[in-house]
Amino acid sequence: MKILIAGAYDNVPHTTVKFMEKAFRSLGHDVEIFDFRRIRKERGGSEMESQMLATVRETEPDTMILMKGEDINLRTIIAIGEHTHVSLRYMDSPLPRWLRKLAAACDSTFITAGGLVAEFEKAGVKNVFHLWEGVDPEVHRHWETDTDDFECDVAFVGVNKAGRDALLSTVIETGADVAVYGRKWPAGFPVRGEGIYLDDFAKLCSRAKIVLGMNDNNSIENYFSDRTFQIPACRGFHITSRVPGMENWFTDGGHLVCFDIGRGRGKKKYADAADKVKYWLDRPDERVRIAAAGQKWVYERYTWKKVCAGMTGKIEALISC
Known part of the structure; x- marks a missing residue:
């Protein structure tokens, strides 16, 4: 599957987007990144959204995974939805009004707060799934070290x-x-x-x-x-x-x-x-x-590979319907 991830990428090595990118690639998917926060900061919101839509048209992904998606115009998401399956990934617990509207415009929504699935559905959001964050065993691992730099009770x-x-x-x-x-x-x-x-x-x-x-x-x-x-x-x-x-x-x-x-x-x-x-x-x-x-x-x-496999499995099933 060809996946376009729209989210914060920048120079921080521990972002969720980078862990997901690595996991998707390990599962054999083709992954592109659209760092919408950086582009919005450099060029403004209108230009960023135009470029996001153009990227979808040019790359023709099977799905675009939108990370949180704050301050993105609904018209842009609806336009993107005419070309690909749009999936929203939201990792926080509040359910603000803007998020309800954004999620309702997407084809699927994956949230970390499992207890809010019913609230999303009540707000008219379709295909809502509970999805945890994951761990990367190459990063989240035990260190055998004699150093006392981090020693404490x-x-x-x-x-x-x-x-x-x-x-x-x-x-x-x-x-x-x-x-x-x-x-x-x-x-x-x-x-x-x-x-x-x-x-x-x-x-x-x-x-x-x-x-x-x-x-x-x-x-x-x-x-x-x-x-x-x-x-x-x-x-x-x-x-x-x-x-x-x-x-x-x-x-x-x-x-x-x-x-x-x-x-x-x-x-x-x-x-x-x-x-x-x-x-x-x-x-x-x-x-x-x-x-x-x-x-x-x-x-x-709960590795990122297992989490992302669960996510892509649900998206592929929805696309094939």
């Missing part, structure tokens, strides 16, 4: 939002050696860097005793951070916030560990997280066992 990767500072404050008060990588953290937090990616991320997951996580939204069913896959893939021991439906994808205590967010504020709200950090820091052998099982589980089910 508890590592946390992410921007400070949605109560994460309260979570980390509660964990820090247990006496654990905590390392934070991310932006917008208050002064005094143990921040070691503003971001960490690729090999360094994998090394951190390999060296930290616990990699702690907290999802942006803990109430949407079957929706959680892509790090929930990436950390176990690096054979990291992952403790993360529980969301409805997580048991459908991972075994709590078998592949990772979940904590429950309580009511109220501060220590009381994140007491379960602090208790589980203390409990699991004292059980290194069990941590190793669970981390190894988590890596095996993710590699068997």
